[in-house]
Amino acid sequence: MAKIWVVIGLVLLLSTACSESSSEYDSTGSFAPTPSGEDQVLVSAATSLTAVFAELSSEFESANPGIDVVLNFAGSTALREQILEGAPIDVFASADRSNMQRAVESGEVEGRPEIFARNVLQIAVSAGNPADVTGLDDFARSELLIGLCISTVPCGELAREALAKEGVTPSIDSVEPNVRALLTKVEAGELDAGITYLTDVLFASDAIEGIDLPSGQNVIAEYPIAVLTNARSPAAAAMFMKFVLSGEAQSILHEYGFISP
Amino acid sequence: MPFQQRSITTGRSPILLVVLGLTGLTFFVVPLLGLLWRVPWKRTPDLLTSQMVLDALRLSVIASLAATAISCVIGVPLAWLLARAEFPGKAIVRSIVTLPLVLPPVVGGTALLFALGRRGLVGGPLNQVTGLLMPFSLWGVILAATFVAMPFLVITVEGALHNLDEKHERAAASLGASRWMVIRRITVPMIAPSLIAGLALTWARAFGEFGATVTFAGNLQGRTQTLPLAVFVALESDRDAAVAISMIMVFVSLIVLIALRDRWWR
Numbered sequence: 001m002a003k004i005w006v007v008i009g010l011v012l013l014l015s016t017a018c019s020e021s022s023s024e025y026d027s028t029g030s031f032a033p034t035p036s037g038e039d040q041v042l043v044s045a046a047t048s049l050t051a052v053f054a055e056l057s058s059e060f061e062s063a064n065p066g067i068d069v070v071l072n073f074a075g076s077t078a079l080r081e082q083i084l085e086g087a088p089i090d091v092f093a094s095a096d097r098s099n100m101q102r103a104v105e106s107g108e109v110e111g112r113p114e115i116f117a118r119n120v121l122q123i124a125v126s127a128g129n130p131a132d133v134t135g136l137d138d139f140a141r142s143e144l145l146i147g148l149c150i151s152t153v154p155c156g157e158l159a160r161e162a163l164a165k166e167g168v169t170p171s172i173d174s175v176e177p178n179v180r181a182l183l184t185k186v187e188a189g190e191l192d193a194g195i196t197y198l199t200d201v202l203f204a205s206d207a208i209e210g211i212d213l214p215s216g217q218n219v220i221a222e223y224p225i226a227v228l229t230n231a232r233s234p235a236a237a238a239m240f241m242k243f244v245l246s247g248e249a250q251s252i253l254h255e256y257g258f259i260s261p
Numbered sequence: 262m263p264f265q266q267r268s269i270t271t272g273r274s275p276i277l278l279v280v281l282g283l284t285g286l287t288f289f290v291v292p293l294l295g296l297l298w299r300v301p302w303k304r305t306p307d308l309l310t311s312q313m314v315l316d317a318l319r320l321s322v323i324a325s326l327a328a329t330a331i332s333c334v335i336g337v338p339l340a341w342l343l344a345r346a347e348f349p350g351k352a353i354v355r356s357i358v359t360l361p362l363v364l365p366p367v368v369g370g371t372a373l374l375f376a377l378g379r380r381g382l383v384g385g386p387l388n389q390v391t392g393l394l395m396p397f398s399l400w401g402v403i404l405a406a407t408f409v410a411m412p413f414l415v416i417t418v419e420g421a422l423h424n425l426d427e428k429h430e431r432a433a434a435s436l437g438a439s440r441w442m443v444i445r446r447i448t449v450p451m452i453a454p455s456l457i458a459g460l461a462l463t464w465a466r467a468f469g470e471f472g473a474t475v476t477f478a479g480n481l482q483g484r485t486q487t488l489p490l491a492v493f494v495a496l497e498s499d500r501d502a503a504v505a506i507s508m509i510m511v512f513v514s515l516i517v518l519i520a521l522r523d524r525w526w527r
Contacts, residue, residue: 077497145379145397147479152497173397174479175486177493185479189380190396 039236042088044072044079046095046223047178048119048155048197052256053093059252060243067236075153075178083108083228090237093225093244095119096154100224110234113226116244117258120218121155121162122198123211124186131192136163136217138193139170147174147182147191154221155179159195162219183208197221199257222261293511300508301501308505316483317491317506320402321468324487328406328467329460336414336463337456341444343415344422362412369408370476377404377477401478402485406467413466417459421452461521465514 045053050073057069072079072089080099083089084106092109093116094100100113125133131144139146148170149156156175163170174191176182179200185191187207201210225244227237243249250260301308308314342348343355361369377384377395387393395401429451433443449456471489478485480494488510495503 081497145394150480150494150497152494172481173484174481175494176480177475181476185374185396188374188378190374190378 038066038068039233040068040070041090041233041236041240042070042072043091043093043240044074044083044087044089045093046076046079046154047073047180048095048200049073049093049223051203052199052253052258055252055256056244056249057240059248060240063243064236064239067233067239069240077152083230086230088230088232089228090231090233091225091227091240093223094154095221095223096157097222097224099154100226103226103228108228108230109226110229110231111227113224114241114245115222115261116225116249117223117253118261119197119199119221119223119258121158121195121213121221122201123193123213124183124196124201124204125193125209125211126186126189126191127207127209129209129211130189133193133211135211136166136168136213139163139195140168142171144171144192145173145190146170147176147185147194148172149179149182149194149196150175150177153178155182155196158219158221162195162213162217165219166217202257220259223258296504296507296511299500299504301505304501305505305508308499308502309509311502313482313486313491313495314488314502314506317486317488318509320399320483320485321487321489324399324402324406325464325467325470327403328410328470329464331403331407332411332414332463332467333460336411337418340415340418341422344419358415359412361409362416366405366409366470366472366474367476370405370473370478373401373405373408373473373477377401396477397479397481397485399484402474402487405473405477406470409470409473410463410466413462414459417455417462418452421455422448425451457521461517465518468514469510 043053043057053071053073057071061067061069074082076094076096076099079089079092080094080102083092083103092100092103094103100109103109104113123133123135125131131138133144138144148159151157151160155178174185176185176194179196182191182194183196183200183204186194187205189207198210198212201208225241227234227241231237254260339358343351343358348354374381374396376382377387379385379388379394379396384395387395393400395404425448430443430447433447434440438446469489470487471493474480474485474487475490475493480486480490482491486494488506492503492506492510495506
C-alpha cells in the first residue's frame with residue numbers, strides 16, 4: 001500500500017512538472033532545433049524585464065516570421081556569469097551598466113552596448129501599508145521588518161545607494177537574492193517594506209502598494225542591451241536589438257513603467 | 262579487511278558491474294575534484310576567518326545541532342508510531358513524512374512561510390498571542406533545517422524497528438517489564454546503530470540546508486545566514502571565498518560521516 005501511494009504521488013508530481021515546463025517553453029518558443037530558414041535568437045534578460053520582454057519578443061516575432069526569440073531570465077549578475085562561462089547567448093539585456101561593462105571587458109560584446117530603458121526605485125509595502133511607511137527614513141526603524149535585494153544585484157546596489165544618499169542606516173531583517181523573492185515576502189506580509197523598481201510594483205498583485213520616492217532621493221537604473229560575440233545568429237540578433245531601441249518597442253516599455261533613455 | 266573476505270567467498274565481480282559501478286563513483290568524485298582544483302590555498306586561511314564565515318559557521322553549528330535534537334525528540338516517537346501502531350491512513354501519513362525528501366526545499370520553505378509566518382495559518386495567531394516571530398530569526402533557520410532533515414531520521418529508525426525481532430521485547434514484557442521499560446532497556450539499545458546513523462544523516466542534511474532556509478528564514482549575516490547561504494552570496498561577489506567555504510563544508514561533513522561509519526554503521 002505504502003509503495004503504491006509513493007508511486008502515485010511521484011507520477012503526479014512529475015506529470016505536473018512536465019506539463020508546466022512544456023507550456024512555459026511554448027510561450028517563449030521551443031528549444032527544439034528550428035526548421036531550416038528560421039533563425040533563433042537567444043536573449044538573456046534581467047529579471048525585472050520579464051513581463052515587458054515577453055511582449056516585446058512576441059511583437060518582434062509577428063513582425064519577423066522567420067525569427068524565433070527565446071528568452072532566458074535571471075539576475076543580471078547570474079546572466080553575466082553564464083555569458084563569461086561561454087553560454088551561447090545572442091543578446092544580453094542587463095539591468096545595470098557594471099555587469100554589461102564586465103562582459104565588454106571580457107571581449108564578449110560585439111559592437112557597443114546601448115541604453116534602451118531607465119527605471120526608478122520605489123518602496124514596496126503590503127496592501128494598506130499596515131506599518132505606516134512613508135519614506136526611506138522608515139528603513140531605520142528597528143521594529144519594522146525590512147528587506148532589501150542582495151547588494152550584488154542591481155536592485156540591491158541601487159537601494160543601498162539611495163539609502164546612503166539620505167544618510168539612512170537600514171535595520172535590515174532579510175537580504176533577498178532577487179527582486180521577485182523580495183516582492184513575494186512583502187506581498188505575503190512577512191516583510192513590512194522593501195525597495196524594488198517602480199515597474200515591479202506596477203505589475204505586482206493588489207497585495208502590494210508602492211510609495212514613490214521624491215525625485216531628489218531616487219536613483220536611476222539604466223538598462224543596456226548588446227549583441228554578443230558568441231551569437232549564433234548575429235544578423236537576427238542585431239535586428240532584435242534594433243527593434244528594442246525602436247519607437248514601437250519604446251512605447252511598449254513605457255506602458256510597463258520604464259522611462260525612455 | 263571485510264572487503265577482501267567477501268570477494269574471496271563470492272568470486273570476482275562481473276566486469277560489467279565493475280565498469281558501471283566505477284562510472285557511478287566517478288560521477289561523485291569528479292565534482293569534488295572540480296572544487297579542490299579551484300581552492301585558493303594561499304588565501305584560504307584569511308578567507309575562512311572573515312567575520313562573514315565565522316558568523317555563518319556559528320549559526321550553522323547551532324542550527325544543525327538544534328534541528329538534530331528536535332528531530333530526535335519528536336522524530337523517533339513518530340518512527341515508532343509508524344512501525345508499531347496500527348491506524349487508518351498510515352500509508353498516507355508515511356508519504357507525508359517522506360515528502361520533504363523529494364520536494365524542492367524552496368517549496369518546503371514557501372509552505373513554512375505561509376504556515377508559520379507572521380500572517381501564516383499558525384504563525385499569525387502565535388505571533389498575536391506570544392509575539393514570537395519565526396521568519397528572519399534563528400528559530401526560522403532551525404525549523405527549516407528540521408523540516409528537510411527529520412525524514413532521514415524517521416525513515417532510518419522506522420526501518421530498524423521493522424527489522425527488529427519482537428521476541429526480545431515480548432520476552433521482557435512477559436517477565437513483567439512495563440512498556441516504557443521495554444522501550445528504554447530493549448528497543449532503544451537494539452536499534453542504537455540505526456538511530457545514530459539516522460542522527461548523523463539528519464545532522465548532515467541540516468548542516469547543508471539551503472533552499473528552505475533562504476525562503477523561510479531569509480538571509481542576514483549574523484542572524485540567519487548559514488554556511489550554504491554564505492556560499493551562495495560569495496559566489497556572486499568573491500568566488501574564492503565561495504570555494505573555500507564549500508571546501509570546509511565538504512570536509513566537515515565527510516569527517517563526520519566517515520567517523521560514524523567506522524564506529525557504528527555496519
